[in-house]
Amino acid sequence: MxxxxxxxxxxxxxxxxxxxxxxxxxxxxxxxxxxxxxxxxxxxxxxxxxFNNYIQAFKDLDFVQSFFNSLLITVSSVILITILASMAAYALARTNSKISSIIYYLCAATMLIPFQSIMIPLITIFGKIDFLNRFSLILMNTGLSLSLSIILYYGAFLGVPRSIDEAAMLDGANTIKAFFGVILPAVAPMTGTVIILNAMKIWNDYLLPSLVINKDGMYTIPIKMYYFFSETNSQWQLALAGLVLAIMPIIILFILLQKQIMHSATEGAIQ
Known part of the structure; x- marks a missing residue:
């Protein structure tokens, strides 16, 4: 009872x-x-x-083009972040030296720097070399998100025994094959966590894209959402319909990766 x-x-x-x-x-x-x-x-x-609001919002947002832009920027950024952060974290976790410890703590320290304090110099530098819009946004997203991702992966790799590396080497695999074929799959739950955290952040970001993107046809969904607001009129019903359209991809991604995220969270709690 x-x-x-x-x-x-x-x-x-x-x-x-x-x-x-x-x-x-x-x-x-x-x-x-x-x-x-x-x-x-x-x-x-x-x-x-x-559902007329959804039809009108779909047209006003130029949803196909803005969705493609958001998807391209998010997917490209997440792929780069996942690959670079996992490789860097693996190298730090498997290297016992003062330099690796210093690099790890530097990664943690950079997370304390607010983006607002560096956004003006960052945009100024990229603007002077005429290197703005989608590709530069992908690089910026990658650089700004690496620190947290490295720290997350670092803790996961510490939980992977070195004997797995050695076993892969004995089977004839080199370092790259051992990493991508054996070590990285062993921390798949953490990869799911890194993907969903960064995808949510980049997909929903308005500030950085609004500073970097300045050409028609390259705007992301959060930027296009401001189409519904002006000084004299705010179309809240269309904005809410557009918001539902915008958040659906992230909800679907979360549903697909929720098992990996929960497994990563419980695994971290046990450790």
């Missing part, structure tokens, strides 16, 4: 917490189906719904 009571209370608390977490998303979706007048009349009620 005691076990059933504890289980029931746990489920009840979980449902309540889930409701509070999902409540903002529910409100966003409900209001994305309303007209502007109905939205401002009472945003907390369900009224006559229509």
């Amino acid at each position: 005691k076990t059933k009571l504890v289980r029931t209370v746990t489920v009840l608390i979980s449902v309540i917490l889930a409701f509070f977490w999902l409540y903002p998303f529910i409100i966003i979706f409900i209001n994305s189906l309303k007209t502007k007048s109905a939205l401002f009349a009472n945003p907390l009620t369900i009224s006559k719904s229509s």
Whole structure:
């Protein structure tokens, strides 16, 4: 009886917490189906719904092009971050020297530097060499996200026994083959965590793309979202519909990688 009571209370608390977490998303979706007048009349009620807002938002956002831009920048950045951070962290984890310790702590120290303090010099330098827009944004995202990713991978690689490296070497694999064929798959849950954290950050970022991208046809979804707001008129119903369209890819990615993320979190807690 005691076990059933504890289980029931746990489920009840979980449902309540889930409701509070999902409540903002529910409100966003409900209001994305309303007209502007109905939205401002009472945003907390369900009224006559229509998907016209989604059709209009899809057109106004130039969703296909802006989605492609966001996808290109996010995927390219995440791939570079994952490869570079994993290789750097593996080298640091397998090297017992003062230099590797210094590099590790430098990575941790750079996380304390706010982006706002370096954004003006960064954009100025890239602007002087005429190296802005999508490709430069990918490089900036990679550089700004490497420190955290290296630290995450570093802890994961410390949990991988050196005997695995040695066994791969005995089987005839060189360092590169051993790393990508044996070591990196051993920390797959951490790779999932690194991917989702960086993908969410880059996909939803507005500040850096707004500073770097200055050509039509290269704007990302967060930048295009400001199309719905002006000095004289704010189209909240279309903005909410666009927001739902924008967050769906990240939600799908999280659902696909949630097992790896949870496994990484519980594994880290045990260690």
